Every structure is written in structure tokens, then in C-alpha cells.
């Protein structure tokens with residue numbers, strides 16, 4: 001008995017010693033680690049930010065953060081610490097900036113072009129496409145893809161925008177009884193999907209019609225799945241997602257396979273058609289089976305492109321087409337849905353807009369709308385800009401710095417953000433800065449009329465600098481077409497709840513985009 005007690009006491013003091021040793025080891029490691037960060041800490045000592053306890057940093061804040069609370073929490077932090085802040089999370093140094101002066105320097109830099117890891121969850125789908133790639137691959141691809149969005153090619157796409165918008169109008173007709181409140185988002189989403197598929201791949205996917213293809217369904221479902229994963233910090237990690245949701249991981253793989261197989265199939269067929277046309281002496285023109293000239297698709301330009309004399313491989317083209325499919329429908333859907341909602345809530349703006357639309361496009365709803373018509377919709381441009389200001393579809397852009405970034409600033413002075421830091425630039429914060437946009441919460445399209453140039457750089461819905469949006473003109477034309485046709489056809493009514501913006505890869509509304517519609521009476525409306 002006695003020896004058992006002394007053995008137990010010996011074991012317990014051994015455990016205590018071991019515990020103390022572990023604690024001492026961990027504290028020493030933590031202290032050393034903290035000291036090793038000294039130079040990085042000193043470099044950003046001029047920047048304000050929340051209290052970050054040694055070693056762990058502001059982990060507690062990050063855990064609380066989610067896409068729903070993001071905008072509210074960010075506003076609180078900006079009120080406390082200003083537009084430019086530093087935050088430590090374990091060994092990660094995060095710079096969050098909605099500071100126009102700072103962001104302008106970083107966005108226009110030719111050196112800091114590597115995207116933040118936040119977007120990596122799209123990697124399996126988009127691969128090395130333009131959105132995610134960097135370094136030599138990005139440079140080469142950007143050079144090839146820039147001419148893809150040439151004026152002459154966009155001009156041909158306006159016809160697609162027009163036709164697909166007409167289908168959207170027909171579908172909206174079912175809800176336009178003047179009383180029903182509904183979410184306009186799903187209608188716009190399918191129209192945007194049809195538009196990008198036909199322009200990027202030259203192939204109709206009939207997402208708006210009942211017989212929608214497995215491909216269109218897969219794009220839609222996969223986008224929704226990615227957006228859902230984006231909502232949670234741990235689901236963004238591929239390994240943790242796989243371990244905790246194996247059935248969804250399996251579904252994701254299946255959806256991505258469906259999309260990749262479809263895109264590769266289209267690319268192979270277009271390549272064969274192009275080669276046949278060239279053999280027949282048709283040069284770069286694409287002709288269809290009956291020999292008439294066919295509209296170029298973005299894909300055709302990629303098929304004809306080469307890097308240092310080598311044509312792009314099918315797999316490389318696939319990455320770019322998939323990137324267009326993703327970037328080209330989710331962002332425009334967000335932009336158009338927010339804009340429709342804004343118009344529905346501002347009767348005076350809607351009246352002015354309708355007057356312009358009727359003056360430029362007339363009342364003949366069967367007349368095709370062309371690029372010149374769209375160019376004349378000047379007030380519409382201001383309305384779109386104001387909606388993009390308040391609700392930028394891409395609310396944040398991020399970079400991971402591979403080298404030190406030197407900046408100069410009128411308030412915090414000159415400084416260096418050390419290599420390895422992550423920078424999150426808040427477009428949404430810049431757009432709501434009262435220093436550039438007085439009364440930022442007011443929807444005021446007139447602030448974009450020529451003359452008010454002070455805010456030019458503070459307004460960057462398509463980002464700026466070398467990695468700005470390559471599809472900007474495409475998106476603006478598509479937005480104009482859909483908005484003009486919808487406003488000409490329907491009166492937008494302020495029914496339902498206000499939008500609740502959430503940062504969910506793109507900006508969405510947590511409760512949808514509620515509004516009502518009433519079909520316009522030609523005679524009475526044309527008198528306005």
C-alpha cells in the first residue's frame with residue numbers, strides 16, 4: 001500500500017515536471033518567434049490597428065468574422081483606426097486598406113501582382129486562368145487575351161446581349177403583375193450565363209429555357225457551392241473541406257469534371273472548324289455548316305493566338321474560357337441585380353432613365369439595339385456607376401507581397417510593407433469614403449456627371465492598374481442592354497425588403513433582391 005502511494009506520488013511529480021518543461025519550451029519558442037518578427041513589427045509600427053496580443057495576434061477577431069458581419073465589422077474598425085490598418089494573425093501580417101492614396105500606389109505597381117490566397121478555392125475549377133495566375137504565365141496570357149475584348153469583337157456580341165435580354169424579358173413577364181414581390185436575381189443570373197456562354201464559347205447553353213444543359217446547371221451549382229464555402233474560413237481550406245464534407249467534395253469534383261469536359265469538347269470542335277476553314281483558304285474567318293460567316297467567340301481569338309510562336313494548348317485555353325465563364329456571369333449578375341433594386345427604390349431616377357431610354361431606343365420593342373444606341377445612354381451610365389459605387393460586385397481585392405512594398409502617404413508618412421505580408425484592399429470602403437463621395441449612403445447618379453472628377457481614382461469597381469478587369473467594356477455593354485430593355489418594358493416597384501449586402505466571393509444580398517414589376521403601357525409611358 002505504502003509503496004503504491006509513493007509510486008503514484010512519483011508519477012504525479014514526473015507529470016508536473018513534464019508539464020512545466022512543455023510550458024517552458026512553448027513560452028521560449030513563442031518568445032523567440034515574437035522576437036523574430038521584430039523587424040516586420042517595426043516596419044509597420046507607424047500604422048494603426050486593433051490590439052494584437054503577442055504570438056496569437058487578433059485570432060479572436062478573425063474567428064468572429066464572417067461574410068455577413070464583414071461589412072459591419074469593417075466599418076467599425078475603420079471608424080476606430082482609420083482607412084489603413086495593420087493586423088497580426090499568428091505570424092501573418094495583414095494590411096487592410098480602404099485608403100485611396102495607398103491603394104492607388106499598390107494597384108498601379110508593376111511588381112506586386114500576386115493574388116491573395118483567398119481566391120485559391122477557385123483553383124481546381126479555373127486553374128492557371130488569368131484571374132488566379134501570376135508571373136510569366138499571367139504576363140503572356142494577359143498579352144494574348146487583351147485583344148480578345150477589342151471593340152470590333154464586342155460589337156458583334158451586342159446582338160447576343162440583345163437576343164438573350166429579350167428572353168429574360170419574356171421570363172420576367174410571368175412575375176410582372178404589379179403586386180408580386182420577387183427576387184430578381186435568379187432571372188438575371190441565367191440571362192448572364194446564357195450571354196457569357198454564347199460569347200465566350202460560341203455555344204448556346206439555353207440556361208434560361210426549360211431545356212437547360214447539364215453544363216449550365218453545373219456552372220450554377222458550382223458557383224453556389226464555392227460561394228457557400230467562402231462563407232467559412234475553415235471550408236475555404238481544401239483539406240478541411242474534404243475531411244468535414246466528403247460528399248460535397250465528391251459533388252464538387254463531379255461538377256468541375258462536367259464543366260471541364262464540356263469546355264474541352266467545345267474547344268476541340270472549334271479548333272477543328274477553324275483548321276478546316278483555314279485549309280479551305282478562309283483565313284481566320286469561322287464559317288458554319290452552311291457556309292455563312294459566323295460570329296467570333298472569345299475562344300476563337302484564343303485558338304488563333306500563340307506564345308512565342310507556339311499556339312495555346314487546349315488545356316490552357318480551357319482555363320481561360322472557364323475563367324470567363326466564372327468571372328463573366330457572377331459579377332455582372334450582382335451588378336445588374338443591385339442596379340435594378342436601386343432603380344426600383346428611386347422613382348425620380350427611374351423616370352429620368354425611362355425618358356432617356358425612350359428617346360434613344362424609341363418604343364419599337366422589336367428593333368434590334370446596337371452598340372451606338374448603347375453609347376448614347378449617358379444618364380444610364382451614371383445610374384450604373386452609382387450602383388457600382390454603393391454595391392461593387394467585387395468588394396475586395398487582395399495581394400500577397402513577394403517583395404517589400406514602399407509607399408508614401410500624406411498622413412502616415414512614407415513606409416514599407418515587408419515581403420510576405422497580405423494586403424486586402426476594400427473597394428467597397430473606398431467607394432463609401434465621405435472624403436471622396438459626400439453623403440455616401442445617398443443614391444445620387446448625378447455625382448458621376450462630367451465635372452465631378454475629384455473622385456476618379458476612388459471609384460474602382462473594375463479595379464485598376466495592370467490587373468484590372470479585362471472584361472470591363474463587355475460588362476458595361478451587357479449591363480446597359482439588360483437594364484435598358486427591362487426598364488423600357490417594366491415599371492420597377494419598391495416591393496419587399498431592402499437588400500442586405502454580404503461579401504460572398506462577389507457581393508450578394510443575403511435576402512435576395514426583392515422588387516415588383518408592372519408591364520408598361522406604351523402610350524402613357526412614351527408621353528413622359
Ligand code: HEM
Nearest residue numbers: 130131327328331332335393394397462463469470471475
Ligand atoms: C460588373 C461586372 C464586373 C466587375 C465589377 C468586375 C470586376 C473585376 C475586378 C475588381 C477585378 C480584379 C480582381 C482582383 O484583382 O482580384 C477583375 C478581374 C478580372 N475580370 Fe472582371 N469584373 C466584371 C466582369 C467581368 C467580365 C464580364 C469578364 C469576362 C468576360 C471579366 C473577366 C475578368 C478577368 C479575366 C479578370 C482577371 C484579370 C487579371 O488578373 O489580369 N470580368 N474583375
